[in-house]
Amino acid sequence: VSASSAPVVGVVGGGQLARMLHQGAIGLGVRVVVLDPDPQCAAALAGAERFDGAWTSRDDLIAFASSGVDVVTFDHELSAPDDLQALEAVSPVPIRPAPATKLLGQDKLHQRRTLSAAGLPVPAHAPVSAAAEVEAFAATHGWPVVLKAIRGGYDGRGVWIVRDAAQAAEVLAFAPNLLVEELVDIDREIAVMVARRPSGQVRAWPAMRTTQVDGICTEVILTAPSPIEDAAAELTRGLAERIGLTGVMAVELFVTGDGKLVLNELACRPHNSGHVTMDSCVTDQFEQHLRAVLDLPLGDPAPIVDAAVMVNVLGGPHPWGAAGLGAALEVEDATVHLYGKEHRPNRKLGHVNAIGASVDEARERALRAAAALGSPRPDR
């Protein structure tokens, strides 16, 4: 196929997910164009074409969709749902996932109501705007409770655990419209990545075990799934069909102390939880997302290794320099993925995927490589 007839995927936002979508597009002969105001965004630094504009501007979104791309998809949740609906109404090309689907990852109340109505296991929840409402909810479900921003929370921002009405009132004083949820008795956390194409094919990777510290994903484990993890994958496949997903979706779930699954979060895009698929599965989440939004056949999500662990590389006190990169690359069977971003302490600057004969072996390698890059070792 000639260069001029290559499929073109437009990505709203040029962060690290768009960067890795571009990387995954090269082999497919697909062009990625990102909508981003920053010439130095992570995707542009890796050579993705850039359409200059703001994802918060309805006009820019519409101009982007009309610029010759074949489909519009997303790096993040930062475009307003209203703008995306307006975009969908006039766009000459499909928006995938559709704004109504994407909204499930943007509006937690809408998500809880939709999933609950579908009979899926979600925590008990209610919208609240006064401490008395939180107190009434806690009278049924017990303290502490979790308060969550309905829109805009990310990486632990917009989530508060409160132990009494006074603490709830403190949060509501600056965030007056929240969701209250029961505090689930969490044994552990898992995530399932799934892909669906418009014509209906659905494929999920095996469930992954995830570790969050302060709401930020720090470690993801891919290994042979247990029965409850298989059940989580099945549940996620069903959810993808029910909501008419197009593209890749991440679903984060809790395994409760009594061995049940509870849906925690979802995001209709490639996700930090799926980075581990890059060096461990036949098809990774980035190539799969491109296939899905272009309505091409989905690839095989099966792992080709016994165990793989992903660890994020967060900014340490100083940039790592050439010696740090060298030390990271010394670690056997670890693969480094850097995002090209300016160093800042605690900023997500990359991730390391390591493989091994066991989870422990893979984790030790991933942590060692991340530490060589100056990433603070996560408290666990």
Add this chain to the structure above:
Amino acid sequence: VSASSAPVVGVVGGGQLARMLHQGAIGLGVRVVVLDPDPQCAAALAGAERFDGAWTSRDDLIAFASSGVDVVTFDHELSAPDDLQALEAVSPVPIRPAPATKLLGQDKLHQRRTLSAAGLPVPAHAPVSAAAEVEAFAATHGWPVVLKAIRGGYDGRGVWIVRDAAQAAEVLAFAPNLLVEELVDIDREIAVMVARRPSGQVRAWPAMRTTQVDGICTEVILTAPSPIEDAAAELTRGLAERIGLTGVMAVELFVTGDGKLVLNELACRPHNSGHVTMDSCVTDQFEQHLRAVLDLPLGDPAPIVDAAVMVNVLGGPHPWGAAGLGAALEVEDATVHLYGKEHRPNRKLGHVNAIGASVDEARERALRAAAALGSPRPDR
């Protein structure tokens, strides 16, 4: 590390090897800049930066090496050895591999003499410029003999098998300075990819089994090596040390009818024979080449699958179109790598890597995916 301090690898030539070097550079946070006169070259189409110039121009080579790159390496053999030596004399940055090393892949007579002097197994050979010299050579080694261009042959161009002095004279009439070689009794062909960094570390992938049709590589198999294949890998590691290789090198060898190894060709760069490493080994040839020329620790070349087969995608009668790409992606456990080139019949437009529990399974998948893209099924 900030974007501005990212290591920069300059690649002479922007073809598919440079394109895949760029792809492999993204995760390392490395920038690839290619020297190429064509804004639509395969690497630029994938987002590699381009320095406008000709690899046949000494001035352009020198300007390129002085443009802010940290090291200069190569997509091909097309720069004149004299120009590369002149470049090396004035370049502010290292040329890797060094021109003297690279010459082994550019000048077959020099290569045969060097390897022969080192006691390595090469075919009997002699420079010839008259049919009588060919006849004298054949008197010792028998007809038919092989005539080869000393410089510039590639993909089967510049190689002739001749059965008598009259045929030799025909070739010498238009190519007056050639190498004559004995026709080796070939049982099969193998290739070994090896990497060496300047500080000395050497790592080789397992030997691969290759199929050539009319001098063009059509199929490469990676699976558990036999003892003679292990011996070939060992020989190649030793050769890399002896010649002071920096970067990746491909060595093509014959296994003779009586079970001996004979060195056939070498190229000091990533190579078609190494494409199969992309989806089957911990570290592929492109990331490894970048590590090597930047003098970073080499990655693990070990396979992570039982069997993998690479098949080239040559242009068929027509471009494949969206339906062809879809049909190729339908093939399970096959990964498509396209080069973004304009379609032309028989042009190398990409390759497919497929994995499987057996070589037969992987080959069947790779051939099916390549056929879906219109690639003529190779005669074997």
